[in-house]
Amino acid sequence: MDLPSVLNSLFKLETFYIIGNLFSIASFIISIFVLWNIRKLRKTYGLRARGPALIRDLSRSASNLSKFLNQYDDFLPQVTEELARAAAKLRSLRRKLGGDQRTLVKNVLIRIDQCEVTVQNEEQVRLVYVEIVKVVEELKDYQKDLDWEV
């Protein structure tokens, strides 16, 4: 086969169709990848900007809950208020998180929603308190890891 005939068979309209299709598939994949990265970046920077304050507030809520547990029966309305405050902070954090941390926060939110603040329910409130403390510790560690990511 001589060169002109090879070039002729290569520069057919079908060949350009195939190349065009391959490029559009590749650019679609790249767009998805870029979109995914932008989402991740937005979450990371959202957490960097607001994370420390939210984690501090959540830690303060846990600390207040612990104080109310010194005399649980006398502080039922305050416990309800504090749980609502903690839930609001957790919801805000959930939007900025992904993966395991998001699941962890979601689970605590479910626990708070299911927790009825009554005299008989001290044990459940205590469990929620411990879960909040664990989330705070986990998020503090995550925040430290985040500082090393570019």
Added chain:
Amino acid sequence: MASEKNKWIDAVAKLLQLTQDRKLKWDPHSPPAYLNLQSDRQRVEVVYETRFNEKPIRLYQTTYKVERPRRDPYSFTTSLRLNQIGGFEQPELDYPYWAKKTVLELLDESGFGAWTFPQSDVLDDLFDAVTYQVAGVKEFLDEILAVAS
């Protein structure tokens, strides 16, 4: 790693519950001399002690001086990167400053700290509960409310 840390949080939370339920009684003591050997850098005012399953435990809050960290070339570039990326500059701290840390220790027979629990917020809550118990805040509140009514 997280589950290991959670185990310690669960353990301290249990001590917290026992303290708040008045099942664990803490006593205040003067701190042993070795805790205040460098009083210009670290101070302990009072320690609280109890026994759990015959094991002596000590809880205290230490106030310690934080000096300006030394900068080697590596940490300089790191801090430059951390502080400036994304425009989230951290405020410059005034060094030296004093910070607080709660310490929970298992003691050996001679009263020395044999092992220290890992740091977590629940230790501060335990310290609050212990001071609440030792200061008799519950009884004080009950007395006030009894007079008021």
